[in-house]
Amino acid sequence: MADSNVLERLYRQMLLIRRLEEEAARAYAQGKIGGFLHLYIGQEAVGVGAIAALQPDDYVVTTYRDHGIAIAKGMSPRAMMAELYGKVTGCSKGLGGSMHMFDAEHHMLGGHGIIGAHIPLAAGAAFASKYRKDKRVTLCFFGDGAASIQGFHEGISLAALWKLPIVFVCENNEYSMGTPLSRTISVDDISKKAAGYGIPGWQFRGEDFEEVQAQIGKAVAQARETSMPSLLEVRTYRYRGHSMSDPGKYRTPEEVEEHKKKDPIAIGKQKLVTAGYDEAKLKGIAESVEAEVADAIRFAEESPEPELSLLEPTTYDGPFAS
């Protein structure tokens, strides 16, 4: 049985991510957040469990479904929410929005909006770590849809060739946008592709954050100690559509409900109950999460938008040519 302080911290993190995103969805519906908003709801145990297996100065790179992963890596809810609102106090000064969660202090190397393009980047970061012999590990997340694109092959191919300290984590949520896996990819388990690169790979389910932490932990240890990369597939499920503009009609309500029975947060809560947490203690956690979410929303709403004058200095270091 894990230390109950650790259980509580990780459970609270999942709950915080869920509640932040639920409130982000509400703000989106109110028109306060624009553009695209890809929610992590249902997948929280993957990011939280995986990042719990890291050291604080390890690197994380992920795809556009990045809010939960950024929070798990240590980004403040204020910086995340303000970024979604497009406010200058956001993690990327409100210039990027939902898909651009960067946090240098916490070694969060970004959410990346172009599918698979970040996978070679992650290999490059891992190369730098090996070059500097600093024993850091890079964790690179992507979805099942990325497994068919150039960057997936090129990034993993280089990491395997150069024996880089990196773990590739495919969060397989069964749909690439609205099309089921069976219609987009020729294998039923993306980790099988590891064999083609000569690296280890395996598959596991991602509803239980302790299980995720243990499985990712094995891969991270391998990366740190022997500089052996690996390709893991974590089976998960998103409850919402691909983005806020996707009603998700390609899935039946029964299918979604079936998955909700294995809700990572409910599983986490049960772990705390088993560890002796009573209703009052659980309520205390929920209340502190609500306070933090409310604070993030208030902060985002009250923050100013970036000035137009910010565009040029964030494009080039020096003056513009014309």
Add this chain to the structure above:
Amino acid sequence: MTQMNMVQAITDALRLEMRRDPRVVVLGEDVGKVGGVFRVTQGLYDEFGEDRVIDTPLSEGGIIGAAIGMALYGLVPVPEIQFSDFIFPAYDQIVSELAKMRYRSGGEYVSKLVIRTPVGGGIRGGLYHSQSPESLFIHVSGLKVVCPSTPEDAKGLLLSAIRDPDPVLFFEPKRIYRASKGDVPEGDYTVPIGKARIAREGDDVTVLAWGAMLYEAMAAAEQASEQGVEAEIVDLRTLWPVDIDTIVESVKKTGRVVVVHEAPRTCGFGAELVSLVTERAFLHLEAPPVRVTGFDTPFPYTLEMDYLPLAHRILPALLETAKF
């Protein structure tokens, strides 16, 4: 001062900077033991080893993507793309990741790296070994674009590029890799990015050129001089950010401008240069701006010397513009 060709000058710059800064690494196809297809990285593998002079698979997207990741982590990569015609698999990495990193991370992260790549025609390379894609990169905000025409500039500009805080595309005109020879200062010096050079002074017409075509413009200018027309030639050196002040100053003096480039005419960099000049020096212009360029076709194999804007095509443009 040492006599060098452009290949030797670039190698010299890479060697110097790798000795000075342990964060600098070179990666690309055949750059290691082989020393690169044009031998630009020759000797670096032996001196700096396989950790810093890294052979890669044929994987342009991977090369540039990995280099961006290295830069995010504080290394200073200098990836080579074997021919600029091969850069397109990496175009997404350059456009979506590299050029936008500073912006989309709100300044938290910058990918400071230099992509070196041979550019242009003149080696009978046909359509996949001859193109000049500079305008495709200038159009992407967030990138600096450099193209030297002399060995001295090549070394000094590459040293500037490696130390520059922004990502730089460093186009090396392969037609003059070995044909251009000149005195190159020994040791450390830089040629600033964003500063053009007056390669020839004259009062009658301004010529904007860079890379291998600089020499064609110079040859045309000598022939024009025999007919009483004195061309002022501006070697841009840095294409972006372009040294518009030097250009406008020259055009205000001559009242006439001819742009020369190898790339196809339509949406080539010449179009932008003409716009910039027109916006800033409209009332000084005595003649319509003229472009002498490649054609709006793929780069041909057999008709290469007709496609390129060589001196015999530049000369009439100079004379007619001066007479207009």
